[in-house]
Amino acid sequence: MAFSEQNRKGTISGIIFVAIFAAAATMIADISAVKSLGISPLVIGIVMGIFYANTLHNNVPSEWSTGITFSGKKILRFAIVFYGFRITFQQIADVGMSGFMVSLIMLSTTFILGSYLGYKIFKMEKDTAMLTASGAAVCGAAAVLATEPVLKAEGHKTAIAVSMVVLFGTISMFLYPVLYASIIEPATGFLHMTPQEFGIYVGGTIHEVAQVVAVPASVVGAPAEMANSAVIVKMTRVIMIAPMLIALGIYLSMQAKKSGDSTGPVKLVIPWFAVYFIGMAGFNSLQLVPQNIVDVINEIDTFLLTMAMTALGMGTIFSKFKGLGLAPLYTAGAMFVWLVIGGFVITKVVTAIF
Template identity: 30%
Template sequence: MTAGEDTAPEATEKSAPTLASRLRDYAPGVLVAATVAVAAQFLSEHYGAPAMLMALLLGIALNFLTEEGKCVAGVNFTARTILRIGVALLGVRISVALLIGLGPGLIALLVAGVVATILFGFVAAKLLGRGWRLALLTGGSVAICGASAAMAIAAVLPKNQYSERNLIFTVLSVTVLSTVAMIVYPLLIPVFGLKDQAIGVFLGGTIHDVAQVVGAGFSVSDEAGETATLVKLIRVTMLAPVVLVFTLVFRATHKSEAEAGKRPPLIPGFVLGFLALAALNSFGLIPRQAADITADVSGWALLFGIAAVGMKTALKSILAVGREAVLLVVAETVFLAAFILLGIKYLG
């Protein structure tokens, strides 16, 4: 037997790692991300801080673990695969009944708000001298569902050297702004003479993250809280079509990457998962208890994912993003609030 034949089985084994070897590779990083997520949830439950924000900040503090060592593979796996699983599982919250309950006028307003905010972000980014990737990432996250949308959109955006930095900045900024809005909006909107249902529409149509929408709505009244939650979930339904549109555009415009074998799939797997779960839920095929458990798993998967993304990002890279990026996210937030408020007044 020649030397080449003697080493062939070993080469084959290295090129096709077993499940057990992958688990050994991933376990340290996944466990660290899980520990960060649990700590973030503890801080959220006991001190009222947003869990996503805490996971992000704690993850950034552990950036040194991803420079080299045993955690690198597991953190990368968590930041990509587990995060996408979390986004896919969000579909269990969605059903056609939610859409029917709001009526065509309000649904049209919410869809128009999403589209207008993304377009506004694109134009504003050009005026501020920022790239289109940051524009789509921030505009989509502000328009749809905050950190969850940012992570889903980042998964299909063509990558460059600033991709992870932009994602961390977007998650951090929309989470902070969402928390500010949760406190400030209920204090400001009575000035406009809105009734509880209209207040719920405004809060659900403008605040970025689901948890802050619930907090703001029920701080006004039960009716406002229930309406705000419903409206927010309708915005979440826009996640799949927006990501799909972005994917189709990127496939058409990034031909060089396609030739290099990096062309994204027509419909990302996590978007298919999102749509499949939404369809099953719409037909009543997911028991309520199972849906609640799946929603909890989704929340934890997203928390794991954002902790891992934080661990992959150095603080100095976030600080380097620039004040124009901060101004962009604030402007998009103000634009969406003004757009929804005017729409409510117009619809009566």
């Protein structure tokens, strides 16, 4: 046990050690040049953690490992629950059926496509394929973190998935404003998008929340409706992670029963933290907590997520990546093409219907 009498001191020291790294990552992310790139402290945290894991980890007492593991597991689930304070059901209702349908279609198709391509076509390990798919399908690094406990995946697999999210999410952040300025905005017919449609397209297809915010801000003269639609659709995708994880838990239970890997009755894997996440979003929708307090909660939650990401990075040794080759890159690249091209077509069709 992490806080048993024998391990308590090492656990607390490990948690403090991770928190120091997370604080440094938060300060780096707050630098204006870094912030303009839409790079979240979560990403910086895992990079710092990976650097530590492959350079300095032998200089830290082994007793601290329980605290590092606690940060990457328990603190993670707690932070995912309180991520619900970023969302209200009213926001989802405001964007209408078109935003909801684009979110639903893009999430489900991207996750299925990425999992299939990664595992069946590019021969990745199943957990790594699903983690990579969840990051592209839902909300980047936070989605990878939320999916990891359901799959019970190893930390280095999570790091691979996050690295793909960072790569293609960053490309998206620079690509979409160029597309809008050079192709979508001045065109007529099918290629033309209104600012609201483009906002739905951005929110329904770009990986990270920070990157979604950055894209409308990068479009010269972008009206407020573009940014509002983008953020709301993105947050709709975020809340969908809960039903996705529940469905994934049911799928894993069925697969275990079908393959005969388990002895006795198959236990249904229900990610309760995802259920609590929905409950927290519902509570936030009641608007009982003043906005200034909600803002503080979200800042603390971001720090806790950064701690979890840093801890996962600290368990990532490069030697574990041997044998993977370019499969993660191919898988993430295929999903990126689907998000950009398929997402555009689906946005146009859905907005025309609704």
